[in-house]
Structure formats: C-alpha cells, structure tokens
Amino acid sequence: MAENGTKKKSKRIFYFDALRALAITCVVLVHTVTLYKYLIYNAWVGPTMSWMVSQIIYNPVRVGVLLFLMLSGALSLGREWEIKPFLSKRIPRIVYPFAFWNIIFIIIFIILSLVGISHVVKAYDLGYLCNFVVGAFMGEVYGFNANWFFWMILGTYLIMPVFNRWLLHADLKEAEYFLVFWLITCIFSFTLNQAFPIKLSYFLSPIGLVVCGYYLRYTERKFLNNPYLALVVLIVVAALSTYIGYLRSSPTNISCFQRYSIFNTLIAISLFIIFKNFSKFNLKVKFNAFRKLLSSLxxxxxxxxxxxxxxxxxxxYALPKATMPYGLLIIVSVLIGLFGSMGILAVLNRVPYVKGIIGAK
Known part of the structure; x- marks a missing residue:
C-alpha cells in the first residue's frame, strides 16, 4: 500500500532511513552502557550524574530493536509478493552477514585469549571450542550477547508471509483490532508482569511491532499523524519510565522495563509518528550533510x-577504564562502536565477493 492508499512497490523513503539510523544509535548506546555499568557500581558514592544518565539510557533509549521491527513491517507488509521470493531474498541477507562476522570474531577472540589479552576463551580442547562456537552463535558467550537479535528477526521473517497475506486483503480497521490486543499484552505481559485472564499469546511482540509499523505508515487517522501530540507523549512517557525506573533501582542495580513494555512501545510509536510527519513542524533547516550521515548509518x-x-x-582492553572519566569512556566507546563499525563496513563494501555478505544494503 502506498502513501496515497494504492498498493505498489515503494521507493526509498528518507524518514525510514532516519529511523533506522536512530535505531542503531540507540542499540549501540544501550550496549555500551551495559558493558561498562559495573564501573558505576564499583565507584558508588550516591546517585551520581553518570548513574542518572545511565538510568535514562536504560529505559527511554532502549527502543532500537522496536524501531527495527516496526520498519520491517512498514517496508514489507501489505505488498504483493510470494513467499518463496520473499524468503529467498530476506533470509540470505541476514544469514550470510551473521555467519561471516561471527566466524571473524570467534577467530579474533581465540587469538586474543591465546596471547593473554582476553580471557573469553578459557580452554582449547576440541569439546570446549565446539561449545564456545555454538554458544557464540547463540548469543550465550560474553562478547556475542547481541546475537539474540538474529534469531528473533529470523523467526519474524518466517511468520511475516502469513501476516502479509492477511493485511494485503484487510482493511486498516482489522489491523486496529489486532493492535488493541497487542497493546494489552504490552501492558500485562511486559510491563505489569501479570498474565491477562484471556490467553493472548498470538498477539505478543515482536510480531505486534511489525504490524504496528505497517499500520502507522498507512493510517490516515489525524491523531496518529500529529507530530506535536506524539512529541508530548514521547516526553511524558520517557520522563515517567525514567522516574519509575529510578524508584525501582538501587546502588548496585539499574532497573529497566522489559523490551516490549508499554513504555518502550509508546516511545517507539511516538518516534515513528514524529519522523513520518516531521515536515509538519515547518522547520526551515538545511542539513544535507546530516542527511548523508543518516543514510550511511x-x-x-x-x-x-x-x-x-x-x-x-x-x-x-585498550582504553584506560580505571582512570578515564565514565562519561568520556561511554562517548569514546559509542563512537568506536558506531563509526568504527561503519568505517570497517565501508571499506569492506568496496571488496568484491565480500561486500554482499557484510550486512550493507
């Protein structure tokens, strides 16, 4: 379905790129804080600024994966495509880079452990190494924890043809019916951690976010295309989730809501609406260089x-974590994770035979 209501193949849309760039930035920021949060606990002298900033990052900023799922639905659902071509295009696009980079980093971690820089690999017999490799691919080994995303998105792609067939012939009001029950699961299952009396497991995230992304792209409801209202919701919900998280936290624990909580869901929805309708703010600002950066990300x-x-x-291993200010450590690490990764990918994207398996579109 195109923006005017007719279903056809869409061209590249900038606000999708902007949302994707924001999503990956959020993911890198959250993972960086996760890796170094122990430094806050070890130096605890009260609710420091570093602790408070980490509290904010752990809740409102934890929407990167949700945005990726919504973008998958916005880009793929409600269009004419067959299952085999869809899966034959999408599955290799995520499997080959996943296998390539895991093999590369498994080798690197083995070498670093052999020379004594890292201690991730603790033995070198065949049985241990096999378990290490399997654990790395499954995201169960330290340093490979983010691999859970691959298995989640793979499962999402496998179920998407079923939902696409439904949405292709459905009215948007039927999508609203699904999304109402999905929001109920966000509240009960992922926020209150209580089972809803009616079993609603078929409406659980992440597929709910995929359908939500499709719906938000095409809906013409005015309040869901009002960026000012979305901005208010974003600020209120972000502040509320941060405050509740603060009340639930302790000197040795930064409490965060589950990934698919109603707070994170509303923040992701608000961001999608704001980016989609950004032109309604009437901001006469030229940012061509910034647009290029977003497109590259x-x-x-x-x-x-x-x-x-x-x-x-x-x-x-190379950063002076013991003496480096926490804030500077996070900034440097985020820059390494975000732009260091992009630099490596940009170089490899020029290499024949390799550029198709590194994870570049």
Missing part, C-alpha cells in the same frame, strides 16, 4: 549491529 545498520558489540568489547 541506515545503509550499514545491520552490519553495524553485528560488528559493534564485539568491537566495543575488544576496544575496552
């Missing part, structure tokens, strides 16, 4: 996701 976003976590982890 969007182009390499999947590759950055696969590279940034182990890259930040490895770079941590």
């Amino acid at each position: 969007a182009k390499y976003s999947y590759g950055i996701y696969l590279v940034h976590y182990p890259l930040i982890f490895i770079s941590g």
Whole structure:
C-alpha cells in the first residue's frame, strides 16, 4: 500500500532511513552502557550524574530493536509478493552477514585469549571450542550477547508471509483490532508482569511491532499523524519510565522495563509518528550533510549491529577504564562502536565477493 492508499512497490523513503539510523544509535548506546555499568557500581558514592544518565539510557533509549521491527513491517507488509521470493531474498541477507562476522570474531577472540589479552576463551580442547562456537552463535558467550537479535528477526521473517497475506486483503480497521490486543499484552505481559485472564499469546511482540509499523505508515487517522501530540507523549512517557525506573533501582542495580513494555512501545510509536510527519513542524533547516550521515548509518545498520558489540568489547582492553572519566569512556566507546563499525563496513563494501555478505544494503 502506498502513501496515497494504492498498493505498489515503494521507493526509498528518507524518514525510514532516519529511523533506522536512530535505531542503531540507540542499540549501540544501550550496549555500551551495559558493558561498562559495573564501573558505576564499583565507584558508588550516591546517585551520581553518570548513574542518572545511565538510568535514562536504560529505559527511554532502549527502543532500537522496536524501531527495527516496526520498519520491517512498514517496508514489507501489505505488498504483493510470494513467499518463496520473499524468503529467498530476506533470509540470505541476514544469514550470510551473521555467519561471516561471527566466524571473524570467534577467530579474533581465540587469538586474543591465546596471547593473554582476553580471557573469553578459557580452554582449547576440541569439546570446549565446539561449545564456545555454538554458544557464540547463540548469543550465550560474553562478547556475542547481541546475537539474540538474529534469531528473533529470523523467526519474524518466517511468520511475516502469513501476516502479509492477511493485511494485503484487510482493511486498516482489522489491523486496529489486532493492535488493541497487542497493546494489552504490552501492558500485562511486559510491563505489569501479570498474565491477562484471556490467553493472548498470538498477539505478543515482536510480531505486534511489525504490524504496528505497517499500520502507522498507512493510517490516515489525524491523531496518529500529529507530530506535536506524539512529541508530548514521547516526553511524558520517557520522563515517567525514567522516574519509575529510578524508584525501582538501587546502588548496585539499574532497573529497566522489559523490551516490549508499554513504555518502550509508546516511545517507539511516538518516534515513528514524529519522523513520518516531521515536515509538519515547518522547520526551515538545511542539513544535507546530516542527511548523508543518516543514510550511511541506515545503509550499514545491520552490519553495524553485528560488528559493534564485539568491537566495543575488544576496544575496552585498550582504553584506560580505571582512570578515564565514565562519561568520556561511554562517548569514546559509542563512537568506536558506531563509526568504527561503519568505517570497517565501508571499506569492506568496496571488496568484491565480500561486500554482499557484510550486512550493507
């Protein structure tokens, strides 16, 4: 379905690139704080500024994955395509880069452990190494924790043809019916951590976010295309989630809501609406260089996701963590994770036979 209501193949849309760039930036920021949060606890002398900033990052900023899922739905659902061509195009696009980068970093971590820089690999017998490799691919080994995303998005792609067939022949009001129950699961299952009396497992995220992205792209409801209202909701919900998270936290624990909580969901929805309707703010600002940066981040976003976590982890061995101010450490690490990864991908994207398997679009 195109923006005017007719279903056809869409051209590249800038606000999708901007959302994708924001999503990968959020992911890198959250993972960086996750890797170094122990430094806050070790130096605890009260609710420091570093602790408060980390509190904000752990909740409102934790929407990167949600935005990626919404973009998948906005780009793929409600269009004429067959299952085989869809899967034959999408599955290799995520599988090959996943396998490529995991093999690269598994080798790097083995070498770093052999020379004594890292201690991720603790033994070198065949049985241990096999378990290490399997654990790395499954995201169960330290340094490879972000790999869970691959298995989640793979499952999402496998179910998308079913939802696409439904939405292709459905009215948007039928999508609203689905989304109402999905929001109920966000409230009960992922925010209150209570089971809803009616079993609503078929409406659980992440597929709900995929359908939501499709719906928000095409809906013409005025309040869902009002960027001013969305901005208010964004600020209120972000502040509320930060405050509640603060009340639930302790000197040795930064409490965060589940990824698919109603707070994170509303923040992601608000961001989508704001970016989609950004022109309604009537801001006469030219930012061509910024647009190019956003487009580059969007182009390499999947590759950055696969590279940034182990890259930040490895770079941590060279950074003076004991003496470096926490804020500066986070900034440097984010820049390494975001632009270091993008630089590596940009170079490899010029190499024949390799550029198709690094995670660049």
